[in-house]
Amino acid sequence: MSEPAIAADGETAIGDAVISMRGARATLGSRPVLRGVDLTVRRGEVVALLGANGSGKSTAVRSVIGQIPLTEGEIELFGTGLRRFRQWSRVGYVPQRTTAASGVPATVREVVSSGRLSRTRLGLLSRADRAAVDRAIALVGLADRAKDSVGALSGGQHQRVLIARALASEPKLLIMDEPMAGVDLASQEILAATLRDQVAAGTTVLLVLHELGAIEPLIDRAVVLRDGCVVHDGPPPKAVGQHALPGHDHVHPHAADEPLRTGLLT
């Protein structure tokens, strides 16, 4: 692959790959979970990674951030091979939420501040760092809860804290694993608005989603995985009828003439 062009501001030029995954294979236990995945996300794009339970979505994004090693294939972030990539403050990651609240007795501000550490020297937050933390907390609508323990928050508010933590480093690339899962409607609307602001500011976004829901209008492209392989890479599939209802765990894609088979149903 050719070297990406470098714009005057030192960023990769518009249209260049921020995430480039080629021929990715990964195994968990003895199970091949990624079986040759190609995934490119260009600067400024919002890409949804869709697919049925167990199709490999979380494994793909966790490989992108170096949490799961590939057995074959290559990953580049901002044009740099993952092994040499060090600029983690440019990447915000929101993991799949497993519990409503963590057992750690930390306040909202403490958790969000931890997302800023990659920007600091020796882990000391400057006045500008603290301002960025407060901005991230305000973005997700939790300014009045900054001193509260995260344990006292609802599931949706907890998810907003995790997103504020990812935003605290003012990342150029935001990767979120099912950000809307188990989140109440009010929090979903706040999250959709937060994401809209990030996209408007030019942030590149990769989202693992079960359904497109409130963020559908923001999505440029959808990549659908099935059994660890890409079965669709193109316009987001449209949810129609019953399948547009919240809680429905898959999406029917419909092309003009013939339904597009993404394998989400089987």
Ligand SMILES: Nc1ncnc2c1ncn2[C@@H]1O[C@H](COP(=O)(O)OP(=O)(O)OP(=O)(O)O)[C@@H](O)[C@H]1O
């Ligand atoms: N540690 C592990 N050891 C063995 N298999 C695993 C492990 N972790 C996950 N798996 C399996 O790997 C497959 C892919 O998991 P992954 O979490 O990437 O799927 P997913 O598409 O994100 O699914 P979901 O929508 O349920 O989050 C699943 O079948 C899962 O059971």
